[in-house]
Amino acid sequence: xxxxxxxxxxxPSHARSLDIPTTSHxxxxxxxxxxAKIDEPSDAAPEGSGGRRIMLTMSAAKHALESLLGMxxxxxxxxxxxxxxxxxxxxxxxxxxxxxxxGVIYSADFPEIAEEIKANKxxxxxxxxxxxxxxxxxxxxxxxxxxxxxxxxxxxxxDNAAYRCSSISIARVGTSAPSNGxxxxxxxxxxxxxxxxxxxxx
Amino acid sequence: xxxxxxxRAVNNDKRxxxxxxxxxxxxxxxxxxxKRDVAAAFFEGGMLSDGSIxxxxxxxxSDGRYPxxxxxxxxxxxxxxxxxxxxxxxxxxLMRHSLI
Numbered sequence: 001x002x003x004x005x006x007x008x009x010x011x012p013s014h015a016r017s018l019d020i021p022t023t024s025h026x027x028x029x030x031x032x033x034x035x036a037k038i039d040e041p042s043d044a045a046p047e048g049s050g051g052r053r054i055m056l057t058m059s060a061a062k063h064a065l066e067s068l069l070g071m072x073x074x075x076x077x078x079x080x081x082x083x084x085x086x087x088x089x090x091x092x093x094x095x096x097x098x099x100x101x102x103g104v105i106y107s108a109d110f111p112e113i114a115e116e117i118k119a120n121k122x123x124x125x126x127x128x129x130x131x132x133x134x135x136x137x138x139x140x141x142x143x144x145x146x147x148x149x150x151x152x153x154x155x156x157x158x159d160n161a162a163y164r165c166s167s168i169s170i171a172r173v174g175t176s177a178p179s180n181g182x183x184x185x186x187x188x189x190x191x192x193x194x195x196x197x198x199x200x201x202x
Numbered sequence: 203x204x205x206x207x208x209x210r211a212v213n214n215d216k217r218x219x220x221x222x223x224x225x226x227x228x229x230x231x232x233x234x235x236x237k238r239d240v241a242a243a244f245f246e247g248g249m250l251s252d253g254s255i256x257x258x259x260x261x262x263x264s265d266g267r268y269p270x271x272x273x274x275x276x277x278x279x280x281x282x283x284x285x286x287x288x289x290x291x292x293x294x295x296l297m298r299h300s301l302i
Contacts, residue, residue: 023253043213046210047210047214048211078212127210127212129210130208131207131208133209134205135203152209154212161212162213167209168295
């Protein structure tokens with residue numbers, strides 16, 4: 001994997017991505033999904049917020065988007081297990097009011113987990129992990145998040161996510177994430193078109 | 203600006219719903235009227251979730267549990283005067299369910 005970042009020069013976008021080969025690989029199962037909503041309150045109070053719901057501001061999301069790249073993905077149906085990484089986030093973008101990510105799960109290293117996610121993807125969602133979170137107030141019912149650094153994400157049962165809109169989709173076996181420029185959402189069940197030279201969303 | 207050390211976007215709202223608090227209180231030896239009044243006191247103290255997780259004054263700590271002071275305040279406001287034994291029993295039930 002190259003740690004080089006790519007941005008499309010022609011399409012204005014917030015997209016960020018790592019240069020990961022998308023050729024078929026026995027240990028890569030590509031995924032994509034919705035991580036969180038921007039400028040909308042979370043559906044539930046997340047862990048660490050003192051029982052208050054949060055709202056990611058657009059400026060915070062734009063600023064922190066890059067921090068998602070290279071961060072690990074862990075699997076814990078009921079919550080987070082940041083010390084049990086099963087994959088990596090390779091791309092992130094803001095599409096509309098959603099933060100969407102792409103990545104790979106090490107499917108040969110974690111075959112049972114990969115199968116479980118693939119078989120029940122409609123039940124699973126994504127949940128971000130963040131540190132150095134800044135808010136302008138600690139007393140509001142909904143804490144506006146003005147800045148943060150993403151430190152990873154968890155794949156968990158959607159009912160347990162603070163953002164119920166989160167989702168995950170899995171690319172066909174032996175391929176990578178959905179094709180270049182394709183909108184990432186839960187309805188994308190398989191990649192469109194041939195294999196791309198690299199994972200990139202623009 | 204205020205700094206929050208970390209956030210994990212997993213649902214951490216452990217506030218009880220009306221039916222959950224009634225279910226917990228059913229496990230105590232309180233008389234029925236006292237159980238109703240304790241549930242009402244929790245509701246009036248803003249300590250219950252209506253299930254739709256709408257914005258409400260936070261009554262849980264960063265771990266999602268009820269602060270003991272909030273529980274004491276709710277029990278003090280209960281219409282039925284509670285003995286210290288009854289208070290201990292309620293707190294014990296909440297503790298057993300990792301709610302305080």
